[in-house]
Amino acid sequence: MPVNKATDSAPSPRRHSGQYAGKAATTRRRERKSKLLAAGIALIGDQGFNATSIDAVCARAGLTKRYFYEAFDSRESLLIEAFRAVSTELLQAISQAALPYLGDSRQLVHQGLRATYAFVAAEPAKVRLMFIEALSLRGQLGRSYVESLDGFVQLLLSLTRPFLPPGAASEAELKVMARGAIGAIMHLCQGWIASDFRQPAEELIAGSERLFAGAGRELGIHPEPRA
Amino acid sequence: MPVNKATDSAPSPRRHSGQYAGKAATTRRRERKSKLLAAGIALIGDQGFNATSIDAVCARAGLTKRYFYEAFDSRESLLIEAFRAVSTELLQAISQAALPYLGDSRQLVHQGLRATYAFVAAEPAKVRLMFIEALSLRGQLGRSYVESLDGFVQLLLSLTRPFLPPGAASEAELKVMARGAIGAIMHLCQGWIASDFRQPAEELIAGSERLFAGAGRELGIHPEPRA
DNA sequence: CCACTCTGACACCAGTTCGTGTCAGACAAT
DNA sequence: ATTGTCTGACACGAACTGGTGTCAGAGTGG
Numbered sequence: 001m002p003v004n005k006a007t008d009s010a011p012s013p014r015r016h017s018g019q020y021a022g023k024a025a026t027t028r029r030r031e032r033k034s035k036l037l038a039a040g041i042a043l044i045g046d047q048g049f050n051a052t053s054i055d056a057v058c059a060r061a062g063l064t065k066r067y068f069y070e071a072f073d074s075r076e077s078l079l080i081e082a083f084r085a086v087s088t089e090l091l092q093a094i095s096q097a098a099l100p101y102l103g104d105s106r107q108l109v110h111q112g113l114r115a116t117y118a119f120v121a122a123e124p125a126k127v128r129l130m131f132i133e134a135l136s137l138r139g140q141l142g143r144s145y146v147e148s149l150d151g152f153v154q155l156l157l158s159l160t161r162p163f164l165p166p167g168a169a170s171e172a173e174l175k176v177m178a179r180g181a182i183g184a185i186m187h188l189c190q191g192w193i194a195s196d197f198r199q200p201a202e203e204l205i206a207g208s209e210r211l212f213a214g215a216g217r218e219l220g221i222h223p224e225p226r227a
Numbered sequence: 228m229p230v231n232k233a234t235d236s237a238p239s240p241r242r243h244s245g246q247y248a249g250k251a252a253t254t255r256r257r258e259r260k261s262k263l264l265a266a267g268i269a270l271i272g273d274q275g276f277n278a279t280s281i282d283a284v285c286a287r288a289g290l291t292k293r294y295f296y297e298a299f300d301s302r303e304s305l306l307i308e309a310f311r312a313v314s315t316e317l318l319q320a321i322s323q324a325a326l327p328y329l330g331d332s333r334q335l336v337h338q339g340l341r342a343t344y345a346f347v348a349a350e351p352a353k354v355r356l357m358f359i360e361a362l363s364l365r366g367q368l369g370r371s372y373v374e375s376l377d378g379f380v381q382l383l384l385s386l387t388r389p390f391l392p393p394g395a396a397s398e399a400e401l402k403v404m405a406r407g408a409i410g411a412i413m414h415l416c417q418g419w420i421a422s423d424f425r426q427p428a429e430e431l432i433a434g435s436e437r438l439f440a441g442a443g444r445e446l447g448i449h450p451e452p453r454a
Numbered sequence: 455c456c457a458c459t460c461t462g463a464c465a466c467c468a469g470t471t472c473g474t475g476t477c478a479g480a481c482a483a484t
Numbered sequence: 485a486t487t488g489t490c491t492g493a494c495a496c497g498a499a500c501t502g503g504t505g506t507c508a509g510a511g512t513g514g
Contacts, residue, residue, distance in 0.1 A: 028460090048363055050277040053501060064462055069503070132362050135417070136275055146421050169437065172426075176415065176434025183414020184407035190362070191376075191406060194369050199399075207403025210396065211438075214445030218437050252490090280471060291492055296473070 033071035035061040037085060040078045045125025049079055049133040076137075080144065083134045086126040087148050091155060093119050098159060105163045106223040109212045110205070112159070113185070117201045120189045128193055131186050153178045165220040177215055184211055260298035262288040264312060267305045272352025276306055276360040307368060310361040313353040314375050318382060320346050325386060332390045333450045336439045337432070339386070340412070344428045347416045355420055358413050380405045392447040404442055411438055 039061035043052040054075055058068050072078045097115030101107040120127045137145050156178045169177070188204055216223070266288035270279040281302055285295050299305045324342030328334040347354045364372050383405045396404070415431055443450070 048365060050363070054503085055501075064464090065503075066462070075502085135359050135362060136277070138275060142421050146418060149418075172430045173434045173437060176426075176431055177438055179418060180411035180415050180435060180438045183417075184411040187410020187413060188403065188407050190410075191373055194373050199403075203399045204403055207400045208407060210400060210445050211404055211407045211442055214441030214443070215438055216441070217444050218441030255490090281473090282471075291494090292473075293492070302472090 029070065032061075032063055032067045036063060036068060036071055036078070037082060041082045041086060041129055042125055044079060044082060044133055045127075045129040049075075049129075049136060079129075079134065079137070082129060083137075083145065084148065086130045087151065089126070090116070090119055090130065091151055094152075095155060102159075102162070104223070105160070105216065105221060106213075108159060109209055109216075113205050113208050113212075116185060117189070117192075117204055120192060121197060121201065124193050124197075127189055131190055149182065152182045156181060160216070160221075163216070163221045168219040174219075177219075181212065181215060184208070256297065259288075259290055259294045263290060263295060263298055263305070264309060268309045268313060268356055269352055271306060271309060271360055272354075272356040276302075276356075276363060303364075303368060306356075306361065306364070307371065309356060310364075310372065311375065313357045314378065316353070317343070317346055317357065318378050321379075322382060329386070329389070331450070332387070332443065332448055333440075335386060336436055336443075340432050340435050340439075343412060344416070344419075344431055347419060348424060348428065351420050351424075354416055358417055376409065379409045383408060387443070387448075390443070390448045395446040401446075404446075408439065408442060411435070 036057060040052070040057045043056055043060060052075075054065060054068055057078070058064050061067075068078075072081070094112050094115050098108050098112040101111050134145050153175065157174065160178075164174075168174075185208060188208060192199060192204060213223075263284060267279070267284045270283055270287060279302075281292060281295055284305070285292050288294075295305075299308070321339050321342050325335050325339040328338050361372050380402065384401065387405075391401075395401075412435060415435060419426060419431060440450075
């Protein structure tokens with residue numbers, strides 16, 4: 001409903017075709033929206049959601065409220081879209097880093113963790129938004145948040161399932177363990193950010209690896225001893 | 228500064244001694260404060276922090292703003308005190324449940340987890356406040372949050388250290404693993420609450436236990452196989 | 455040059471919240 | 485009974501925010 005490309009049936013003499021600054025209307029719209037999204041991510045990520053007003057987002061994006069409401073329904077919908085964007089971005093980063101090592105469980109875990117902590121260090125605002133601010137979503141929004149985090153759980157499960165001996169754990173147990181593992185990483189990242197990255201990433205990676213290794217061992221995965 | 232017990236040096240003819248309703252002034256003050264704290268915990272816990280106004284807290288406590296500002300400096304300070312209170316409460320519940328089993332690592336973990344999930348089920352608002360709302364604290368407040376969570380890490384470390392073979396892991400690694408384990412439990416609790424406790428607690432406990440067992444195994448702890 | 459649309463700045467209202475101030479009445483002690 | 489404190493209700497101003505409306509001017513294509 002909000003987008004009326006074909007304005008009306010009244011055939012007013014069309015002297016204008018929607019081109020502006022050399023770009024079509026939809027293109028301009030998309031550009032504005034992504035500007036707002038970037039501004040929103042930055043602000044929410046480092047000042048918190050409830051401290052981020054719509055006006056502030058618009059000011060940072062160099063636009064006005066008019067365009068905010070053109071692109072989003074409300075502040076919450078901005079948060080949701082921001083979360084989705086950031087979440088898939090991290091998910092892809094991890095996948096991309098881990099996929100080349102499908103044959104070696106140790107490397108798989110190591111590279112996945114490396115990519116995760118690298119992302120956190122490079123984009124703390126995005127991570128803060130994803131791991132902290134998005135938690136405050138309520139009701140069905142909260143459900144969508146849980147679903148999205150499920151993406152990480154599914155990724156972890158699909159990556160590790162090939163290594164699992166049959167009957168190592170029930171499906172429910174497996175999922176709980178995967179969720180827990182994701183939670184462990186999230187929590188470590190939260191603490192890392194909150195303490196201004198004082199701890200060297202290597203320590204975090206080492207500890208995380210051992211947690212994963214333990215879980216794997218518990219499930220009957222015995223990686224080749226490192227060379 | 229806010230508490231002036233001895234009012235002044237001017238010796239006005241004291242006809243009143245501070246007694247009221249049979250209780251001393253400080254007692255009344257404490258009672259009001261704890262009423263406000265309870266109201267704040269309940270509201271913050273099930274409506275979220277930024278949706279909880281001071282007026283709402285006062286209304287729920289059956290008091291007026293006058294007493295809120297008598298007891299707390301601001302909304303944030305209420306959140307901080309609420310977090311502290313709830314946090315130590317959970318910490319004590321876990322300690323109490325786990326301490327009788329200091330000799331058996333399996334039982335130790337099991338009872339600790341049982342107590343944790345029982346607390347979550349019994350007091351979701353408190354847990355929500357502790358695990359979700361408190362995350363939004365910024366700046367030095369955030370540091371106090373991290374510190375408080377450190378209490379759980381220390382508890383876990385002190386409980387498991389007796390079982391550790393020497394040289395199983397560096398101190399840093401150990402702490403990272405403990406933080407991760409706490410994070411795993413927190414995340415599982417968050418998801419449990421968000422999904423309205425649909426999943427049976429036993430599944431969560433079982434999965435959590437295996438995570439802990441894996442970590443223990445990774446560190447060289449081999450509990451007696453269950454009878 | 456003209457007709458028309460797109461753009462961005464701003465005004466504006468309604469609602470909410472914080473934090474303080476005021477005030478009449480209840481209560482205690484002499 | 486009287487004096488003084490304690491209590492709770494309410495009023496009030498200031499600030500902020502969400503969301504909508506208005507408007508003049510720039511840019512477009514004919």
